[in-house]
Amino acid sequence: MHHVVSSAHILAQESDSWINTDTFIDLFWANTIGGLEYGSIYALIALGYTLVYGVLKLLNFAHSEVFIYGAYATWFTFFLLGFRPGPTPELATGELIAFLLLAVVVAMLVSGTTALVLERVAYRPLRNRGAPRLAFLITAIGASLVLQQILFLWRGGNAEQAIRLLRPETLFTVGSASIQNLTIIIVVASILMWLVADTFVNRTRFGRGIRAVAQDPETATLMGVNKERIIMLTFVVGGLLAGAAALFYMMKIPQGAQYNGGFLLGIKAFAAAVLGGIGNLRGALLGGLLLGVIENHGQALFGGEWRDVVAFVLLVLVLMFRPTGILGESLGKARV
Amino acid sequence: MARARITAALVLAAAASLALSACEARTDQGGSAGNEPQADAPAEPANAHKPEGDGNAKCSNVAIAYAGTINGENAALGQNILNGVKLAVKKHNDANKDCQVELKEFETEGVPEKAPGIVTQMVNTKEIVGVVGLPFSGESKAAGNIFDKAGLPQISPSATNPALAENGWKTFFRGLGNDNAQGPAAAKFLTENLGAEKVCVVQDDSEYGIGLAEAVKEALGDKVVCNEKVKTKQKEFSAVVQSIKAAQPDAVYYSGYYQEGAPFAQQLFDAGVEAQLVGPDGVKDVEYVKGAGDAAAETFFTCPCVPGEGFTKFAGEYRDMFDKDPGTYSVEGYDAATVLLSGIDAGNTDRKKMLEWIKNYDAQGLSNKLGWDDKGELAETPTVWTYKVENGKIVRNVEIK
Structure with missing residues (x-):
């Protein structure tokens, strides 16, 4: 009884300000910057969903596990370098950069390999037998669970204990936002990674192959494009980007290496890809950043418990008016 | 190999210096009763029941x-x-x-x-x-x-x-x-022992987190300056942290489990929020200490458990x-x-x-x-203790009476 009365009391207290515009305005810059930081991680993961969807019209739900394998790779790299959980060590800048570069390379390789194995083991046999699209989708969900359980059996249910090399420090402030070194690294590096991916797809021979297969697999094959190789390549590129995202994620959230830690992030990144227009590289970037920022502002306006609701209501609204996402599906569209 | 060993040494040295500075920081703020010399931990009660009994029991298939x-x-x-x-x-x-x-x-x-x-x-x-x-x-x-x-x-x-x-x-x-005992005890610890005038209460969406936060808020009354909500499995807290930062509390009470508590504490610390963080029994585990990194050494815990x-x-x-x-x-x-x-x-x-x-x-x-009452609650309500982190371990702090 007491329980019921006090919840009613709290409900009454909050009902007179269910939308908190003051917090929204006061913290506009802080939440925007924070959202851009996390959003750029969404964006990098979203690229993997978008690339695979563009080429195979497959929602690769196991991509969240490709990402989390990268997070474990990052953690193990730090661990094998001799770092242990506890307070952040003081490192010389050169050393720090070397270690982080090593970690990103390892993470990208592990995620890329995971994606490749996933493609070979789970999806290729289905393709060879001409399985219907639904079979791919169910396989993707199954593969996601299998990859999760492997981690679970090996490392258990707890997150790996936090190891961090770079302590965030505030460099300068913009309005209510303190810009930290970590924020700059994550946002700038993510945008650079996106630029590389975008250039790769739009400017190189391999990229042309990816676009050709996305447009029309049969014709592309007739024109001498090796479709199987292109599909492998697409998975690997998506995996590499997820690996890079994993390092940034682990720098921001060192407790991130947990067997099911990719799930929620994967769903969000997938939503970001759809928001921007799935199959569209620019859309993935825009969708990721937008989702990150809006999640934060949504929390400021309505409270932390509405975080996911705000994000998905927004997604539904956008899809009502633009069913193909903000920028539309474009990987398969002919472009000069 | 040599490289790894040097790095490990560096890390250890850095850890030691950080641990030291953390201790100093705590004695500095320590006019408050939160850091008074401790009562001894209770010893094993001599008359405590024993699982082995008299050794003559007979039973089968149970x-x-x-x-x-x-x-x-x-x-x-x-x-x-x-x-x-x-x-x-x-x-x-x-x-x-x-x-x-x-x-x-x-x-x-x-x-x-x-x-x-x-x-x-x-x-x-x-x-x-x-x-x-x-x-x-x-x-x-x-x-x-x-x-x-x-x-x-x-x-x-x-x-x-x-x-x-x-x-x-x-x-x-x-x-x-x-938590009808832990909530008020936590409020007492926050306001009396830590001297907090402004407290932010953060709750997760579990039965436990919500219930405990309610008990704490009720006991704190108008000293609650912000009440933030987070979700189970959430690992990113920038919006919540910013709201807490803006409220400028003296202390933050995190009502939830260590799985979310550890990244929350670390992100709060990273954002430069200097409020004293206090967590409940759900956070009081060595997994929290290892997960929260730099922030762990600065955390207190409340727990209706005996050290x-x-x-x-x-x-x-x-x-x-x-x-x-x-x-x-x-x-x-x-x-x-x-x-x-x-x-x-x-x-x-x-x-x-x-x-x-x-x-x-x-x-x-x-x-x-x-010994239990009709509802299944202990007939004799146990006391609530507070704990703190020392050298990577959770040790007793004070008993709240």
Whole structure:
């Protein structure tokens, strides 16, 4: 009884300000910057969903596990370098950069390999037998669970204990936002990674192959494009980007290496890809950043418990008016 | 190799210097009573009940069970309890050759949606006459009526949500104080010992987190300057952290579990929020200390649990068996198992008799005086202790009276 009365009391207290515009305005810059930081991680993961969807019209739900394998790779790299959980060590800048570069390379390789194995083991046999699209989708969900359980059996249910090399420090402030070194690294590096991916797809021979297969697999094959190789390549590129995202994620959230830690992030990144227009590289970037920022502002306006609701209501609204996402599906569209 | 060793040395040196500076920081702010010289930890009560009994018990084909998280959510909290139970069963079985009680383990993963199915399996296992669990409040709420219907008694060594005892379940017993004790005690610690005038209360969306936050907020009254909500499994907290930063509190109370508490604490620390962070029993685990990095050394905990540091005999036996120190609620798990085991020794080998045995139980446990009222709450409300982090371990701070 007491329980019921006090919840009613709290409900009454909050009902007179269910939308908190003051917090929204006061913290506009802080939440925007924070959202851009996390959003750029969404964006990098979203690229993997978008690339695979563009080429195979497959929602690769196991991509969240490709990402989390990268997070474990990052953690193990730090661990094998001799770092242990506890307070952040003081490192010389050169050393720090070397270690982080090593970690990103390892993470990208592990995620890329995971994606490749996933493609070979789970999806290729289905393709060879001409399985219907639904079979791919169910396989993707199954593969996601299998990859999760492997981690679970090996490392258990707890997150790996936090190891961090770079302590965030505030460099300068913009309005209510303190810009930290970590924020700059994550946002700038993510945008650079996106630029590389975008250039790769739009400017190189391999990229042309990816676009050709996305447009029309049969014709592309007739024109001498090796479709199987292109599909492998697409998975690997998506995996590499997820690996890079994993390092940034682990720098921001060192407790991130947990067997099911990719799930929620994967769903969000997938939503970001759809928001921007799935199959569209620019859309993935825009969708990721937008989702990150809006999640934060949504929390400021309505409270932390509405975080996911705000994000998905927004997604539904956008899809009502633009069913193909903000920028539309474009990987398969002919472009000069 | 050499490189790794040098780096390790650097890390150690940095860790040591940081640990030192953390200690200094704490003595600086330490006019407050939060850091007064400590009372000694209570020693093992000489008259505490013993799982081994008199060694002459006779029984056959009888089992007790542990149900709760083993490898699932916040697994460390469940394993602490399970190990306490295992130790009690081992001591019992070693001493009583003619009464070998089997311990069955059931994994709920700590997830409220999964608990009813698992508990149904358990109540259908006929040999089980009593259960230690469930550890968490959310799953306890979801599965309590199944125990009640089957008449299978359960002693929860750690679920603290007060409302659990209000459901009229005849089989529910709580082996520790509830959040109607922890909430006000936490408020007292925050305002009196830490001298906080402005407190932010952060709650997760679990039964436990919500209930405890309500108790804390009620006791704090108008000293609550912000109330933020986070979600289970959330790992990114920038919006919540920014809101807390803007409210400029003296202290932050995190009402939830360590899985989210650790990244939250670290991100709060990273954002330069200097408020004193205090967490409840759900955060008080060495997993938190290892997860929260730089932020861990600055955290206090409240817990309706007795510090086990004085229990040298228990701790020694525990270490021998599991090769690690007892954790939060290991003692409570051991006590709960002892109640069941002594019931079996006294010939209560079916559920109905066991239920009567627990209802009439009245003995000193290692942790608390064990004896229950009609609702299944301890008749003698135990005190709440606060804890702090020292050298990467959680040690007792002060008792809140």
